[in-house]
Amino acid sequence: MLVLGALMLGSALSPAFAGSGPIKIVLPEEADLLEPCMATRSNIGRIIMQNVNETLTEIDVRGDKGVMPRLAEKWEQNGDGSWRFHLRQGVKFSDGTAFDAKDVKHSFERAMSEKITCESRRYFGGMTVTPEVVDDYTIDFKADPVQPILPLLMSLVTIVPEETPVEFVREPVGTGPYKLTDWTPGQQIVLTAREDYWGEKPEVTEATYLFRSDPSVRAAMVQTGEADLSPSISQLDATNPATDFSYLDSETVYLRIDHNIPPLNDVRIRRALNLAIDREAFIGTLVPDGAVLATALVPPTTLGWNPDVKVFPFDPEGARKLLEEAKADGVAVDTPITIIARTANFPNVTEIMEAIQAQLQDVGFKVELKFVEVAEHEQYYSKPFKEGRGPTIVASMHDNSKGDPSFTMFFKYATEGTQSGFSDPKVDDLIKRASAAVGDERAKLWSELFAYLHDEVVADVLLFHMVGFSRVSERLDFKPTIATNGTLQLSEIKIK
Template identity: 65%
Template sequence: MKHSMLWAGALLATTALSPAYAQDSAVTIVLGEEPDLVEPCMATRSNIGRIVLGNISETLTELDVRGDEGLKPRLAESWELVNDNTWRFKLREGVTFSDGSTFDAADVKHSFDRAKSDQITCEISRYYEGIEITPSVVDEHTIDFTTEPAQPILPLLLSLLTIVPSETAIEFTREPVGTGPYVMSNWAPGQSITLERRDDYWGEAPAVSTANYVFRADPSVRAAMVQAGEADIAPSISAIDATTDMDASYPNSETTYLRIDHSVAPLDDKRVREALNIGIDREAFVGTILADGTQVATALNVPTTLGWNADTEARPYDPERAKALLEEAKADGVPVDTEILLVGRTGNFPGATETYEAIQSMLSEVGFNIRLQMVEVAEHEQYYSKPYVQDQPVLVGAQHDNSRGDPVFSMYFKYHSEGRQSGIADVKADDLITRATAATGDERVALWSELFGYLHDEVIADALLFHMVGHARVGNDVEFTPTIATNSQLQLSEIGLK
């Protein structure tokens, strides 16, 4: 099997502009969350990826979310399956990093080894958990990746590996160096980040010369800034504010859910987890706090994902049964009166605080003892990833983004016993994840489908909430159309100027 496609350079959302016109083309983008880091290996976290991914840092491959090209070359020109367990990538020549150093296979190997290093906790490494992957330099522009078990979609997995120079230290950096079309020229913590277009970028020069990122937690403020011409793009505003011809809705790939830690009482009791699920009136959020078109979730991945199980049905809101389940568990000695901490991430999505406040109220009405705590992204990570806080039971309110279309980007680190953000330890789930990850064709589809149904119906792994709908406001001086990936990545090369 061999893939080889011509790379046409960075995408432009409009016709190419002359260099003279583009020299003084600055845009301002207003985001809801400030990044706590600008580290490339953390770019799969949405607050970082919107700035870094595809702008400062590039990947070997790239999924086409605007057309039908599927997986496209970026820093890799082509790839082929050498044997069942080894993929070979031919790398693009003539590429330099923003520090002037030349891109080669040693940089790719170092980037992967650094991401997987136990000396730092890189966000992108979670997508490679449960797979033994060994990169080997063949020559300056050729690298092999050997996997155990075999990985039929490894080129897609590598669409998340951000490439840094081999000289990059293992510790997190505050001055990212990449092969992308932009370099970070200024970071004023709490205020703004500025990216400047590189003159020596290997690909086609984007229209935007300078991007200023500013941060406002209130979605109404973000919308008003674009309306007033103080910003050009607000990629995430609330449905309530999306009322003008400057606004566009888009089905994003985010699923909102409550991660349940099954290792702590009373959440270790299946009846309690069922009561959590049926004690939330999900339909009440749609068209009120959340946008029309928001879907009630039955899986952590959106319905377009490979192996989606259409037979899995959402549990109906049933507060009386929820109360009865808690009483039954209490009679058996389960400490259902224990305080449960609900942790939400401030600014994670428009209406996040209101959503978690409503959930707290609903669960309290059926008999749970819920305390809500809204935190910023860095503190949220302390609850979201292992080792978990163990002094009390915790529900972590979060969003999971999988725009790649295969559950392999979700299932191990979310649901395997060894997964970094898993709340369960289930032998059958582990087996299904292991087999599905290595499977191909109809077998892969069937195994993922079985896992979706098992997690929802039998394990009651989490309190799944919503498949989200995004809204963006775009100013009159630019052209930009949001996609399913906009919540996690916003490539400046996709912005056109009028």
Template identity: 55%
Template structure:
């Protein structure tokens, strides 16, 4: 089947890509394994959107550089804390949006309000700004004060994930023509087929070497890798471990992603802790390492990578113990828990390489210990209905395949959205956890670290909110004419301005 897909892709991709390449040999062709269903900047927290939009079309006030563990200026040149609740940001002068309008404090206020609009359903707002309210005050044309409730001691870092949009963008619907301040502007989007950007001649910063990019979508990672090998594409940022076979073009990198299954613990039988424990004990993680997952992955214990402050090093990976899993299910059943209820496994096609094979393997393991598990694999648009509140009703108890990125170094980018009662991805409700998240978010220093450690222990050991799988390793294939090496950020963004030519 892969051979027929490959042959088809090579014929089609030649038509889709060659015109862009023929125009300029300093443009690049990017092949992505997930098909974009939106190009809305407030959805850039989703990796498929972020790889195209983030810092290419729309920029943020600040930018976190993981390799340096440093927060750097972007649209804001400096910032300072006015009081416990308020930060002041000095804005870069002379910046214009792609439509020629001037960037000013009103655009920041608009972007914050837009991301916080629950009816719009922005992934960035729901994922990173849940439980927080903001007020803004323009001091002058290049100065804005932002007040957060509760107070956020890391607000400048938090704003490194919010792309700024012009006040002229629609306030209550997604845009299909993103306008930003970035080094590239959108030329065309052929939905489901390709997307083209070109260099912004009026960009405020240094002009990048890459003059433009054509993105095409191929859902088979093997096809994407083969296109780079054949010279039909320049880079495939996300390929499968079994396709990373060429040491001259293929790069592995720790990508700050954590893979898991989210347990809908609000519904029986998952509202019984014994059943949630049985889920974890039923899975043979060791058998997946070096087969459908890369040899370099590490077994996960919580939703943030070990480099994050407040990571709880006392938590241990779940062992594989199918006999214990069967015993727990039997014990729960004897107490009247409906363990025979059909549970739905909800997977996302190409959320990471081999995603379908992973879910099929886990389904087999769950069936083996006595779970009544069915599996559905969806594209990102349909999967998102089960991933983000409000969940579809009526719903069956479900396990949702997830992958979460936290390259920023603080659990504030994870905890509320994943574990708070009101978190947009959360399927749990534990008042003690909510309280810990609220207190940790407002704390600093050693107190912040200790509160996050306590929160992760309660979520992952006492309560068991998820089925943690692995801290991931990513693979990219980079064509021989490019000067580019993937980093920890590559899974969530692909800055064209960071690409050069040999």
């Protein structure tokens, strides 16, 4: 009786006892693969990044600590500009092998290898980075040109065992708190907590990932208890203050223009595309209140943000005049243009793209709209582009929650960038100088680049910096962050 009374008193003084157990998470897109070096892609990263495969460093998205230790306990810059990382000892991979500097060296070289198309390689464009093992738990990275933010860049490189082949793997092995225990394509993915994890034991013992493209279905699954968490629902479904949370999103929705194919190689056509779209009309209707109209491919919290760059106005008559002017000069403005969009990429993607198609058609563009799954979308989005292709615009959403434009600018805009749709010597020069600069000079150069891309090159059609909405079961203690759409750490989820 005394013991029972003590327990009852404890529950009266505390809102809920901390618990542990399995949870279910429902996502909008199924993972097409679970390759660790592709974890910077949101549909993969939100499952395995920091859950199965960890990085040397990570960003504090819940506070102001900046770059924090993960598999590296500390680091410093050497006299020659290289960076030395001191690794955590006593760490094991999920296959039982020990973690050391050779694994880090292999993981980096594998991610940068031209034999496989790792997404993380894109962020290291325009530089040469060479890892050198100092001893079992010390490794140097030498970059040319010197990279002042290399510890930040290392938050993107997932670590795998030295024995991992230089080819995509189906079953990832990592040092994280979870291991993959089931993957039934089209149905579910299951991660199970490891007993031998080096860090603090998480409360979530098992996570089952389910996939539903309809945001209303995802919201209903959490409401009925069929799932515990949906990191992405629509604003229309976010009706319960007890379970639904809005969060600042680091995603930017935009249309990537392929400048290489007429008539999109004419800057007047690209300006007309921008003038034809009524961006304001989307806010509070198909796009959530709180979303910000974009003038750059990075959110306003990013270093070098340029407040002097203004959003293209909605000017359909101006768009028509540009098309007439280009046509008079022999530009084939009547050529059909195809917009390639990714199914379930974000809430209301179908309705948003159909509305944009109608607005473009209204000023005289001939526009076709094609929806594809994530794997096919990548074929249009990344090089090598298909030979014999017609004029193409790729609708996409880019995530940069790191606070620095270097995670965007090279692979999106440089001549050699994997997802760049054009080549411009001034852009290449600004990216190269800004990437190597520090302090005010770095911010100034990025700011100059933002203005040049938007006002002179008219590189793409920038649309919205998004706001996200999540539904979280009342049995969980979890608040989404700016990183939630791309990285969903199970260890941050507490069970009441």
